[in-house]
Amino acid sequence: MKYSRQRECILNNLQSRRDHPTADMVYESVREIQPNISLGTVYRNLSLLADNGQILKISTGIGPDHFDGFIEPHNHFICKECGIVIDMDFIPNENIVKKASENFEGIIESYELQFFGKCKDCLKNNN
Amino acid sequence: MKYSRQRECILNNLQSRRDHPTADMVYESVREIQPNISLGTVYRNLSLLADNGQILKISTGIGPDHFDGFIEPHNHFICKECGIVIDMDFIPNENIVKKASENFEGIIESYELQFFGKCKDCLKNNN
DNA sequence: TTAATATTAGTAACTATTACTGATTTCGGA
DNA sequence: TCCGAAATCAGTAATAGTTACTAATATTAA
Secondary structure (H helix, E strand, O other), rough: OOOOOOHHHHHHHOOOOOOOOOOHHHHHHOOOOOOOOOOOHHHHHHHHHHHHOOOEEEOOOOOEEEOOOOOOOEEEEEEEEOOOEEEOOOOOOOOHHHHHHHOOOEEEEEEEEEEEEEEEHHHHHOO | OOOOOOHHHHHHHHHHHOOOOOHHHHHHHOOOOOOOOOHHHHHHHHHHHHEEEEEEEOOOOOOOOOOOOOOOOEEEEEEOOOEEEEEEEEOOOOOOHHHOOOOOEEEEEEEEEEEEEEEHHHOOOOO
16 A cells, blocks of 8 residues: 555544544544545545554444544444444453354454443433 | 334334345335335335334444344344344343443443454355 | 556545425324 | 324435546655
């Protein structure tokens, strides 16, 4: 994979924040440094970086995909009202991949644990 | 919620199969019984049924959403190559929702555990 | 410096899903 | 049984999110 300024800038952006931006949010943010970058470039590089394991792609089922530059093992909470993605520090005790692999024909490479409910703010606002 | 032939037919279809069809697959299948049903009706009723808790909506991040008429607690494997969704009988020992709720401001209503990797068939075909 | 190749910006196209509209169906009450 | 309000429908248009295409540019190894 050849170096590109745009890809580096996208990765830097994701690694320097702890929210979970959508492609569009990354685009808006990166545009402040690379004003001519195109949305397609952002999408393409987010895919490349996620395939590479340098970032995480989070598909919530609510609106667009989100991305995460923090790749240490952790899980996510997704608010069914507003769609916000929040880091959860809880991690299961068991070796989930190992246990699930028993009696399974195929290779399990990873898992994703997502929690759903209402976030603090939506509770307060009675959404 | 008022009764409708179309909704009953969609629910019956999902409950009588153990794969994880997309909206389009449900549409094709239900059309054999209700030839004039429209795709929009299928989408609308799948949403209603999922909001009701009568079926599950599975967002895999690979292509369209899938749906599941089997709502007893279970988890899913998703093949990164072909996108197929497969039931996993493995269920974590811990009370995951309870544990994750500690130190979390907000209400966790449910969780979804998805496994990713390569399915038996894609391994065989070297995909 | 050159040449091969990856990457880009800009735009068009595509896929999945939702919204709209006027006609039809459901269903509780007369 | 019939009526009327409200939900639902089929058909279609519109939208959101994402991917594909193309000619120009950037990167990199020789």
